[in-house]
Structures are given as structure tokens and as C-alpha cells.
Amino acid sequence: MxxxxxxxxxxxxxKSEAEFREMLASLPDGVKAPAVRFPxxxxxxxxxxxxxxxxxxIRRASPEVVGFQEILPHMGLYLRRELPGYTFLGHGREKDYGGERPMVAVREDVEILAYRCFWLSPTPDEPGSRFPVQSPCPRTCAVVKLRLPDGLIFRLYDTHLDHLCPEAREAGLKQLLAVMEADNRQEPLPMMxxxxxxxxxxxxxxxxxxxxxxxLRDLTAExxxxxxxxxxxxxxxxxxxxxxxxxFVSAHTATRLWTQVTDKGTYLSDHYPVEADFELK
Incomplete structure (x- = not known):
């Protein structure tokens, strides 16, 4: 797998650099991020x-599951069209369900048993909601319950924490772990x-x-x-x-980055996709 x-x-x-600087100036004191830059x-x-x-x-690697982040609606449409062997699950983070989204792609031989999405906020069922100290961007988590061809059932959580506020990242992570703990009490299953x-x-x-x-163990530690x-x-x-x-921890055999780049300097993304491989019995 x-x-x-x-x-x-x-x-x-x-966009205008003036507008970008104005947005940054409006954020709470002490806000910082590793990947913020003028777009x-x-x-x-x-x-x-x-x-x-x-x-x-993606076609070459043919993973059973891909957890995407930063997909916009037109990007999702393209991926759905070009990857017909996958089902895509996820909706936008804004009040109208638009905008960026974490999205899970599930290969056709993996059975989808359940899907839900919640916001990282004090009101997780309220579309577009955020923590009081956070960037203007709402954050969500897509949760899917899957059955692999060998019969193993597990839950996958795909998320994208706030890019500007450490407090929001910590609060979001605590919320995620609390949700996972509650899910596991209700129905114990392997989790990713x-x-x-x-x-x-x-x-x-x-x-x-x-x-x-x-x-939970970090399979990407190295x-x-x-x-x-x-x-x-x-x-x-x-x-x-x-x-x-x-x-998954015992079955983990390798973790690799997708580092390919063209001779013109075009990468897959500004992040390396991260692949974890398993030999499940």
C-alpha cells in the first residue's frame, strides 16, 4: 500500500504588494509562518x-490514497478528469464551501465507507469558522473511512494547519487529536x-x-x-x-519524497509530495 x-x-x-502588506499588518502581534511570502x-x-x-x-506511483492540500475548485475538476480511477472527497473551507480545500483521492479498488469534513474552530460544524487568533483563512479536516482490498478498515484524516499563527496551529492540532480520540472510542480502528x-x-x-x-507515530521523521x-x-x-x-507502523517499509523537476526548473509543487509505503499482511 x-x-x-x-x-x-x-x-x-x-496581487498588489500593498494589499498583501496591509493584510499582514492586520494580523495579531507575534504571528509568523515558515512559508508566507508575497504571491x-x-x-x-x-x-x-x-x-x-x-x-x-500520481499515475506512475498509483497510491491507494492521496491527501491533497490547497486544491481550488478548478484544480479539483482537472484532477478528477485526468485521474478517473480515483474518487475525490472534500469541500472548500469558506462559508459557501468554496475556496481552498484538503481533498482525499481514493483509488477505485479501495472502498469508501464514510466521509465527513469539519472546521478547525470552536464551532467545527459552522462553515467558514476559525479560531479567535488565526489568519483570515479558515481551516478544515477531511475524514474518510476506508476498506483496503485486503479487508483492512481504517480512518484517514487530511488537514492543513494555519500558515500564520502558531496558536491556531496548536489549537487545531489539539482539536484534531481530540476528534480522533473520540472517533476511536466510538469505533476503534487503525488511523492515519x-x-x-x-x-x-x-x-x-x-x-x-x-x-x-x-x-500515532511519525512515518516521515527521516x-x-x-x-x-x-x-x-x-x-x-x-x-x-x-x-x-x-x-501501519509495523508494516511501514519506506518513506520517500517526490523530488522530480524538469530541465526548465518546474517542480510538482513548492512542497515535495511525501509517500509512505507499507507491506500489510
């Missing part, structure tokens, strides 16, 4: 130049948590996952940096993860 977390990088459009457009790494490469990489956490492994906001009591800013060493940082419980 293969499971992949893939921040595919939203199809960003240039000038992605040049040779624009979505239109990357999208066929992304599809080709993946996504872009926007925090390095040793950061204070990652303490809840380091200290978790669910048996990968090194996963965010690379399109090959810019000054931006290298590890912020993408796959955590799992048994039997």
Missing part, C-alpha cells in the same frame, strides 16, 4: 505548467493523519502530536525538508507529515 500527502500549491494569482505568481511553476506533471507522478502542518517537528505547537496517547519554495535552500523546512497507528 502507498499513502501520499501532497500540498499541490494553489493556483495563485498575482507574485509562480512563473515556470505556475499551475498550468505543473498540472500535467502532477497527474503523471496527514497533511501540511506549517510547523517543524521540534516546534512548540507540535507538542500535542509528539505527546499523543493514540499510538525525510528532511518537505517545503522547498521551488528549490530555494533558504526556504527549506519540514512541515508535511504522515502519522499512523498500528498496523
Amino acid at each position: 502507498k499513502a501520499v500527502t501532497f500540498n499541490i500549491r494553489c493556483d495563485i494569482q498575482p 507574485k505568481g509562480d512563473g515556470v511553476n505556475a499551475w498550468e505548467l505543473r498540472k500535467a506533471l502532477d497527474v503523471r507522478a 493523519l496527514m497533511g501540511d502542518f506549517n510547523a517543524d517537528p521540534g516546534s512548540a505547537e507540535m507538542a500535542p502530536i509528539r505527546e499523543n496517547t493514540l499510538g 525525510t528532511g525538508p518537505t517545503f522547498h519554495g521551488y528549490g530555494n535552500p533558504e526556504e527549506f523546512i519540514k512541515i508535511d507529515y504522515i502519522f499512523a497507528t498500528e498496523p
